[in-house]
Amino acid sequence: MNNHVPPYNPKMIISQLCRHFPKCFFEEGRLRRALKRDIADDIESLHIPELGGLKVREAVDYYNNHYGVWKATVAGAQRIDLDGNPAGKVTPMEAQVAITRIVEINAMKNALGDFNPHVSPAQPATRIESMIKPILDAPPLSDTELLQRVTRKMKRVERVLAEEDDDGLRGEVAAPLLKSVLEDTKLLYDRVRG
DSSP, X not given: XXXXXXXXXXXXXXXXXXXXXXXXXXXXXXXXXXBOTXXXXXXXXXXXXXXXXXXXXXXXXXXXXSHHHHHHOOTTOEEXXXXXXXXXXXXXXXXXXXXXXXXXXXXHHHHTTOOOTTSOTTSOOOHHHHHHHXXXXXOOOOHHHHHHHHHHHHHHHHHHHHHOOOHHHXXXXXXXXXXXXXXXXXXXXXXXXX
């Protein structure tokens, strides 16, 4: 008997969950919804052979920590069960936690020089943007910090190109990142050149 436990790969497990529960789990972030509380218990109780030995609970936690789920976690929104049916509602307290998490994620992305491809720079300032304004108004980066930001962005471009199969989405995400890398690189070049 083979007792080999595969390495933990949340994306692979989520892909399996999407196949088994197509009305509940979605690979595309913008389709994700708030899930029923303790839904991992429901999954484990079904004893699905393909999910045996996999860290389903951890993968569900990973799924629930996705930006798309946080955005769907609005006070009063329906939570869904494995069949996509209503299974409770998001409480105001849960919605506040979601807003806080979105602010943290956006602040971290902005501080690292990352961008959100779903938000146009031309959009008017939102409540979230006003909350992270102090981070955006921070003093200019040193040469070393600027180089580190370029490196982080290039690693993100590399991940997008390696992981994304949809050429349109690859271009939509990678092109603005590459443009930003070029702008930062030119700024660094101008500084070094004097």
